[in-house]
Amino acid sequence: MNIEYKRLDLRSIDLADTAFVISYGFSLSILKESIEKMGVLNPPLVKKGISEQYRVVCGYKRLMSCKDLGKEELTCAVIDHNIEDRDTFLISLYDNLSHRELNPIEKSIVLGKLKEYYPDRIIVKDFLPLLGLNPHHSVLLRLKPLSGLYKEMRDAILEGRLDEGAAIKLLNFSGKDRLSLFRLLYTLRFSKNKQNEIVDNVYDIIMRDEYSVSDLLESNDLKLILEDKNLNTPQKGGEVRRFLRRLRYPRIVKAERDFQEMIRDLDLGDSIKLTPPPSFEGNRYTINFQFGTINELEKILKRVDAVRYNKRFVRAMEV
């Protein structure tokens, strides 16, 4: 590859042409400070386009910094304009991979651009491992759409405030609904697992009941929770989860509530814990208890023994 070093007017480089650019979610402040103090140590790589303008291949952040700093010209490495776009993109990709790890949004950008040049089969086999990903088609399907999310969602992923998996699920919602639901997740600061639970439950409810997301998110019940001044953020989050779970699993939630009521009736005290089988599947109930003295043990055993005569418990075991 022939490279020619030229002093170029910054205005002759088309910074809006990001065909070969993969950087996302960066800050220029340190780079600008470095350029101010030391100058541009590595010249950016550009290619002459069809028009008179040069296209950015590598060094987008350096060029943006120079522009912000008001520089008018700088030395660039110029490659042959006959190099195919596909190969030009590979130069950019390998250059980036040689000195840093890409973030999830950048990986998604790369996959989207590779799709212009390669069939999925090749992307999965050759490029996913290069990006540190498992070479499975499902990985490609999962990651590729991330770059199409709204900017605030992409940024939330990079901040660790939005789970990638939940973000991908949000793509199943229309634009407005996606944003409303994202803002709910963001505001209530749910953990990654809980974000997924919320998105799954909302999706299942609207699919089953033919609700719209706005019907659900603007419902009075939810508004009351979100506007309750007596609840802090985690408490609101808990209430929202419980509200959605009641809608998604009405029978299961009712069974759980009935069971808890029955436990209260049994008056087992604090040292005895009676647990039903998970999801009431199977017939293995568990009783745990703690004691410190023989006298305490005798009292607990009497209480435990009474359980088997409790009609409500016997009936519950039969359901």
Next chain:
Amino acid sequence: MAEYVPKRIIIDNKVRDSLLAHNVLDSLPGVPTEFVDDPSAITDMIREDDDPLRVGKRTLLLTENRGRFLKPCPGTKEYICCGYQILNFATNCNIECSYCILQTYLNNPVITVYANLDEMFRQLEDVLDQNPGSFYRIGTGEFTDSLAFDHLLGFTSLVVPYFAGKKNAVLELKTKTDNIANLLDLEDTGNTVVAWSLNAEEIARKEELLAPSIDDRIDAAYKCQEAGYMLGFHFDPLIYYLGWEDGYQRILERLFAKIDPLRISWISMGCLRFPPGLKSMIQKRFPKSKIVYEEFVSGLDGKQRYFQPIRIEMYSRMLEWMRGYNSNLLVYLCMESREVWKKVFKDDKIMSSEDLAALLETKNGYKGKDHQA
């Protein structure tokens, strides 16, 4: 139902001279056919397609089964299993059922037929003749539809006469199709039960996209009944939806209007259940389907199942309705817990897989039409 015609036939050179390969080639002279030494290269390529199942269903591969043809049904110890044996002559199916577990269960998306039948019969002989004291209920409809490709393969013309001569086995051909022409041509139908998977009409229409209508299935069952076959029916998966009671009652009404209960070897019921990974597959491939949005819990086997009271309600009502037509029908549950059995049947006769296997063996299954006549 339109008979299955693949868009592409792949024949493994190892089975190019087999009877099934000849039958397929005679039936489909115009379909592009490739003879290959290594079919895995083709199946690997299809697996990498955007929609491998769609491409796989259009491709018919004939190859050899290098493993065991006869295997126990992959039940789990947590639930009562009927002790079925699967005769694995083919995998995959062209009928697009949204709930089909094969979508995630099988690694190979291509419709694959194992054409080394000499080996299959040798293995069957080994098992059946060497264990004359054991009884085997054998089915071909777990990893494929037993009859979906029979117009191409003529497989039933080989296995039905074979089982007619066996004293310690019954063959169940389980299907959603009306592809019974070969069966009706056979004379000795003993020890073969032809079984249909049935569902409420609404479910069949929305979730079993390429399957014949329920009426067509019942008509086909009637023809098999008249040809001397014993019949089986499987309400599996039973699917909960608004109006399920009416939907399933209507099907039972239509079934028993045509079918003689005395010709029914068994009826099974099993509520919808699926491994967790199937949910996203159904959402992707069948976006209009709503079946995954009911109340599911994780079963003891890790599969998603309806919350137990829903299952008990569905089974109990179905049993009550079926027994209304004939109180002696042999009805069993597929992969259910002892608690559910007890609550549905209101007794504790079936408390283990052994109990169920014994019931199916001794009641009326293997004795075939002579027993019933």
